[in-house]
Amino acid sequence: MQTGAIFNSLKFGGVDSADYGIYITGEAVYNAPVRAVEMVNVPGRNGAVAMDQGYWENIEVTYPAGVFGDAETNFPKAIRDFRNAIVSQVGYQRLTDTYNPGEYREALYMDGLEVENIVANQAGEFELTFNCKPQRWLKSGEEPIAAASSGVTIPNPTQYGASPLLAVEGYGNISFNGYTIALENAVMGNVTLLNSGKVEAGYPVSFDTNLYNSGDVITVPDLVIDWQIKTRTGNRFISCTPTDTGSGTTTATKTSNTLYTMRTVLSGASFASDTITTISNTCSCAISVNSGGTRSATVTSTYEVTIDGTNGTISVEYSQTESDVAYANTGIRPVYYGDITVDSTVPILGHPTYIDCDLGECYRIENGSPVSLNGFIDLGSDLPELAPGENTLTFDDTVTSVSLTPRWWIL
Secondary structure (H helix, E strand, O other): OOOOOOEEEEEEOEEHHHOOOEEEOOOOOOOOOEEEEEEEEOOOOEEEEEEEEEEOEEEEEEEEEEEEEOOOOHHHHHHHHHHHHHHOOOOEEEEOOOOOOOOEEEEEEEOOOOOOEEEEOEEEEEEEEEEEOOOEEEEEHHHHEEEEEOOOOEEOOOOOEOEEEEEEEEEEEEOOOOEEEEEEOOOOEEEEEEEOOOOOOOOEEEOOOOOOOOOOOOEEEOOOEEEEEEOOOOOEEEEEEEEEEEEEEEEEEEOOOOOOEEEEOOOEEEEEOOOEEEEEEEEEEEEEOOOOOOEEEEEEEEEEEEEEOOEEEEEEEEEEEEEOOOOOOOOOOEEEEEEEEEEEEOOOOOEEEEEHHHHHHHHHHHEEEEEEEOOOEEEEOOOOEEOOOOEEEEOOOEEEEEEEEEOOOEE
């Protein structure tokens, strides 16, 4: 089989013409694209007004090609296999050739394949015509540039503004060539778990954690639980002294002669996103009441908050139970009400944030797929570009690293 070692060849998507003994010539490979300009004739004015539309049009690139049959290349089979391979490439594909080894195009192949036999069933010629985006992308522009510190200079070796891909660790402002990109250190938000009446069973809630990687640290701050202890009508509190056993602290506020408002604060916790943690507390309240004489009683209340960070969500389940009150003829009864609030404060920017200045997309990679962060990052109305010549990249000290893939191109 003839190979690209002695002939020029091309690669389109997953197809290498050299694998089929197909060679190409360089004729018509060096065409340039057309600038999109609308010519407007104005009555009473000589000459047309040129209105630049701000872009280059796609270009057709044609490669004259051929194949010779020999001891290693079966001509009919080579043509058939190559035809099936190249027309099966759907959508824009990467197109390279050996004439321009440092460049590539993004191209569509939409034509058929008509072969002219020059020696029956032994050799043939044909044309390969691709509809290409106007740019010739430089392979050197695929090499990431690591910015070790703010203020690095990035020279653009071309005459055209380039739209880079940035990979950023941390958050803050990133600026180059007069553009500023603001990365917010956003949090996941709040979840409030509401309960009414005595809590017998857990009240589960869930909220989105798509932006977490397995093993990320989730911080749950202090959990607040409000409840009451109340006497029967006519019975008056003398005192209420709470004692906690566990991770909580309970305070008692005398709201009226017959009501104490209780607040238990459970200490927060940090745990990995793919694990389960439990925060618990037991509060015993020693109570004295005047009900025709001093009476004493004890109310014991146990709280348990289970936070499940597995399966891509965080589930918070809260339960509270109390022991039977030692009434001692006091007529005391606990009343449970109010809410427990859970606030997830993990930042979304704890892993590389990708900013595509060509597409205007910001995302993270989770389990091999992009997760959009456009709601947290503002690229502005004009997409940032690296201008021809020198560009200075600066960023806040809260940005720990920036890697920039420049994506240089020429026509």
